[in-house]
Structure formats: structure tokens, C-alpha cells
Amino acid sequence: MPKAKAKPPRREEALSRERIIDAAIELLDDEGEDGLTFRALAGRLVTGSGALYWHIQNKDELLIAATDVVVDRALAEVSHDAKPRKAIHAIALGVFETIDAHPWAAAQLVRIPSPMAMLKIFERIGRQVEALGVTRRRRFTAATVLSSYIIGESRQNAINGRLSTPLPNRTEFLEQAAARWQALDANEFPFTRNVATQLQQHDDRVEFLAGIDLILTGIAASSTSSR
Amino acid sequence: MPKAKAKPPRREEALSRERIIDAAIELLDDEGEDGLTFRALAGRLVTGSGALYWHIQNKDELLIAATDVVVDRALAEVSHDAKPRKAIHAIALGVFETIDAHPWAAAQLVRIPSPMAMLKIFERIGRQVEALGVTRRRRFTAATVLSSYIIGESRQNAINGRLSTPLPNRTEFLEQAAARWQALDANEFPFTRNVATQLQQHDDRVEFLAGIDLILTGIAASSTSSR
DNA sequence: ACCTGAACACCGTTCAAGT
């Protein structure tokens, strides 16, 4: 028997705030929000759990930092030079897809006070609202409505992989949701049951953008009206 | 010295699911989301923590049930017989004020799958959307956009009493938020800094309803347009 | 049937001790 034993896992680089955040994102993606514990994270980084506190303040800060990273990446891919409506679609879809890939980020975006990631989305949307020629007084409202819808709806649409036992794909996810709505009491939920059929058929991204366009129509109509 | 000792607190009624939920709401309102623990709740109800599990499944179910109760109360106060726009305003303000009084409920409303409280809000909004004469195909989109905005914005506006040290009132809350925005980097956040002034001045409810009306304008314009 | 409360299996966070 040779002297070589099974090598213990070795840390290749020194610990750093950046590496910790990257590992946290991986862990969150793999195991969900509950999967992120300091012990599990330290295990992946081959260190002690206490070591992490040298680089980050606490779990909250880590979650917010992880969200900032994934949102920054998403926004970096959105080109700046489209016309306002197209640009807003692109920002919206960028956020939509990031939250779909990292469902845990949605909860962080709506924290109070707003994390930087949220402010960056708001800023990018706001500039396009300005470019649409919205009057000064209405810009805040318009940007708020758009941002609120983008984040809220992205969250609702994100498949949380670990919720009910394996959700193979989006189609089944939608079917389950529709079935739940169809099962509601007919007297108490006539409207919801009625639109459940649409829920089953719809394409997420198309439906999501339809909501954006509805708001954009409202913005355009408000700006041209006399009120 | 008389025999009478300090009476231990006595439970006046038997434990019940209802009493547990009511006590949980009180505890959540008093101490915030972190304040709701089974030990603290059992303390208030003068019982053992394990006893609660005879009446409720677990903490998640308790939070959802508590949310259902406060939302039901809010919706019960909203009259059914107004014209659609006024009715939507009333539903929106009802939710807004309930979340302001019970900020912990907002997190529950956006859970997946949607809790009953969320579906009830959606249903009430949806019926009014129908009453507005929105075409069948657009009803789902319209109700979704409205619900998403109502819940998202109510959450953002709710004062979470325990966040930073005592937040005396809403004015100071808004000032703090505006100050944070003003402190942002001028090159990276021109839009956000610019609207920060508005944030400082605005009346929450008025601004909130302005967003609702923006969406309603979009709904009206979409329905009458040819597309 | 309902309640009790100790026990279990976790957490986030701290900190003396190491290098």
C-alpha cells in the first residue's frame, strides 16, 4: 500500500469576499434559499464557518451582495442603445430571466431599504421613461409602476425548483397552477376560475410583456391627455 | 400572611386554532416577523410550545393563516357597490392599509403557490376589471398588473417599525429614503436622484392611487385601441 | 382528545486560540 492517502480537498485560492459570494450564489442555485447555511458554505470553501465572518458581516449582507452580483450581470447584458419601448422590454426580460435562474434573488429585491440591485433596475427603467418624453411630474409614478410589476411578476413566474417534488418543466408548472385555480369554489372565485384557462395556455414571456405594454400604453395616454 | 399567592396567569378559554392565529397576529404586530416564535406564542397563550402543534401544522401554515385573516378583514370592509374605478381604488387602499398595519403579511402574499389571501385580492380586482368592460383576452393581464402593483407598492410603503431605530412617523421615513437616494453617485443614478425630491414631498396614498390610475388609463386605452 | 415540556437537530454568530 503506497503512502499516498486520499487527499483532503484543498483550497486553491485564498478566501475573499468575492469567492464567498460566488460560492453562495452556487449554493443558493443548487439547494435553494434554505440551503445557504454558513456550515454548508464553509464546507464548499473548505474552511471553518467562522472564517467567513472575516470577509462578510452576516447572512443578510451576503444575500444582498449575491443579489447585487446576479442583477449586475443581467443588466450588463442589456444594451443601452435601443428605442425606449424596446429598451424597457429588454430590461424587463433581463430581470425576468435572472430571477428565473436565481429565484432566491426576488426576496432580496423587495427588502427595505431597497438594495442597490433594486435601485439599479429602477434607474435603468427611469431613464427610459424619461426618454419616452414623460412629463417630470409623472416620471416617478411611471418608473415605480413598471419596476414594481417587473419584479413582482418575475417572482411569481420563477420556478422554485424545490417547492413540490420535481417540477420537470414550465408547462407542468403552469398546469399545476391552473388546476389549483380550477379547483376553487365556483361561487367565490368566478373570475379566477374563468381566467385559469388562459393561464394554462399562455407563454410566460409573451404574457409578461403584455403587462409591460399595458403599462406603457397607460404612460403614453397619460402624457398626451390634458389631466 | 394570607394563603393567597400571586396567581399564575390562567388560560381563560381552551386553546383553539382561532385563538392561536389571533395571538400570532398580535405578536407579529407587536414584535415583528422575528418576534413570532413558538416559545413566545406559547408564553402568551400560557401553554407549552408543543400544544400549538395539536391545532396547527407548522409555522408556515400559521403565517399564511394569519395573513388570510387580516386580508379577509380588510376586504370585508370594502363595499361591493361602487363603480369599477372607485371600487378598485377602495380594494387597493384596503390592501395598502392592511399591509401598513401588518407589514409581515406582505411577504406571505407573494409566496408560491399563492395563498388564498392573494387569490381573494386577485378575484376582487378581476371582477372590477370585468365590470370595466375589458375584453376577455385582456382581463388576465389587466388583473395581474393591478394586483402585482397593489401588493408590491403596499409592501414598499409599509413602515417596518423595527428596521432602523425608532421611526417616529411616516414623514421621517420618507425623508430618510429621500436622503439615501440623494446620496447616490451622481453619474450612476441621475434619474433616481432627480426624482428623490418628489419622493420627499409626496403623499403615499395619493402617489399610490396615481399608479393605479396610470394602469387604469392603460387598460382603457388598450380596450379601445384596434390592436 | 388535548396538553406539557424536555429533547433533538438544527441554525447564525462569536471568540479564544492558533498560524
Add this chain to the structure above:
DNA sequence: ACCTGAACACCGTTCAAGT
């Protein structure tokens, strides 16, 4: 300066034992 890992002060949840 940075890392280690045991220890602390909590959690939610379970369950044998009581009434």
C-alpha cells in the same frame, strides 16, 4: 492579517408522558 472550530444562544419540531 487571516483562519479554525468549539461554544453559545437561539430556533422549529417531535414525542413520551401526563390529564
